[in-house]
Amino acid sequence: MADKKAPSDTITFLGTGGARIMVATQILASGGMWLNLGGTEILVDPGPGCIVQSTKRKLRADRLSAIILSHRHLDHTGDVNVMTEAMTQGGFKPRGRLFTPADALENEPVIFSYLKNYLEGIELLKEGKSYAIGGVSLATPVRHIHPVETYGLLFKTEKHTFSYIADTRYFDGLLKSYGGELLIINVVFSEPRPDIDHLSVPDAKRLITELKPKAAILTHFGMPMWRARPWEIAQRLTEETGVRVVSARDGMRFDLAQLEG
Numbered sequence: 001m002a003d004k005k006a007p008s009d010t011i012t013f014l015g016t017g018g019a020r021i022m023v024a025t026q027i028l029a030s031g032g033m034w035l036n037l038g039g040t041e042i043l044v045d046p047g048p049g050c051i052v053q054s055t056k057r058k059l060r061a062d063r064l065s066a067i068i069l070s071h072r073h074l075d076h077t078g079d080v081n082v083m084t085e086a087m088t089q090g091g092f093k094p095r096g097r098l099f100t101p102a103d104a105l106e107n108e109p110v111i112f113s114y115l116k117n118y119l120e121g122i123e124l125l126k127e128g129k130s131y132a133i134g135g136v137s138l139a140t141p142v143r144h145i146h147p148v149e150t151y152g153l154l155f156k157t158e159k160h161t162f163s164y165i166a167d168t169r170y171f172d173g174l175l176k177s178y179g180g181e182l183l184i185i186n187v188v189f190s191e192p193r194p195d196i197d198h199l200s201v202p203d204a205k206r207l208i209t210e211l212k213p214k215a216a217i218l219t220h221f222g223m224p225m226w227r228a229r230p231w232e233i234a235q236r237l238t239e240e241t242g243v244r245v246v247s248a249r250d251g252m253r254f255d256l257a258q259l260e261g
C-alpha cells in the first residue's frame with residue numbers, strides 16, 4: 001500500500017453493508033472503514049468480518065493508532081475484540097486507543113475487559129468534544145438520533161476536512177455539525193422509513209445539497225437500498241445536486257487527493 005510514500009489521506013471501505021439482514025447474509029461485506037490520514041491509521045466501526053477484510057487487503061492492524069466506534073450496534077462493533085488483539089499483537093505490544101460512546105462499555109460491554117489492558121487508553125466520545133490522534137483532529141459535534149448513543153465524526157487532517165455521518169434519523173442539527181470536502185453518509189434505506197432511525201436517499205440528498213461537499217460517498221447499505229442499485233442512485237444524485245456522488249464498493253480505496261484543485 002502507499003504507507004511508505006508521501007503521506008496522503010485515503011479511506012478504504014472494508015465493507016459497504018449495513019443493518020441486520022445484509023450483515024447476516026454478507027451479500028455486501030461489513031467491516032467498517034480503514035483510514036490512512038497522512039500516515040496515521042485509524043479504524044472506524046469494525047463490524048463483522050473486519051479482520052478478514054483488512055488482512056486480505058494487507059492492512060496492518062499493528063499500525064493502527066486508534067479504533068473508533070460510532071455506536072455499539074453489532075454491525076459497527078462485531079470485530080472490535082479481535083481487532084484490538086490484532087492492533088496490540090495479542091497484547092504483547094500495548095498500543096492504540098479506543099474511542100467509544102460510554103454506553104458501549106456499560107452493561108453488556110462490546111469489548112472484553114481483559115483487552116482494555118492492551119490499549120493505551122479509552123476515550124469516551126461526547127457531544128461537542130474534539131480529540132487528537134497523531135496529527136489528525138477528530139470531533140464529535142452532535143449526538144445522533146438512533147436507539148443507542150451514537151456520534152458521527154468530523155476529521156481534519158493537514159490537507160483535508162471530511163465528515164462521516166453515521167447511523168441516525170435525519171434532523172437539521174446534522175447540517176450545522178458536518179462539513180468538509182467529502183461527506184461519507186450511511187444510507188440504509190432507499191425510501192424514507194419514518195418509523196426507523198436511519199437515513200434514506202432523500203435525506204442524503206438534502207445533506208449533500210445543503211452542505212455542498214466536493215464529493216459524497218454513500219455506504220452502509222441495507223437490503224432495500226441494495227436492491228434499488230446504489231450506483232444508479234449515486235448517478236442520479238450527482239445529476240440532481242451537481243455534487244459528485246459515489247456509491248461505495250467493498251474494498252474501494254478513496255484518495256482524498258483527487259478532491260484537490
Ligand SMILES: [Zn+2]
Nearest residue numbers: 071073146167
Ligand atoms: Zn446502528
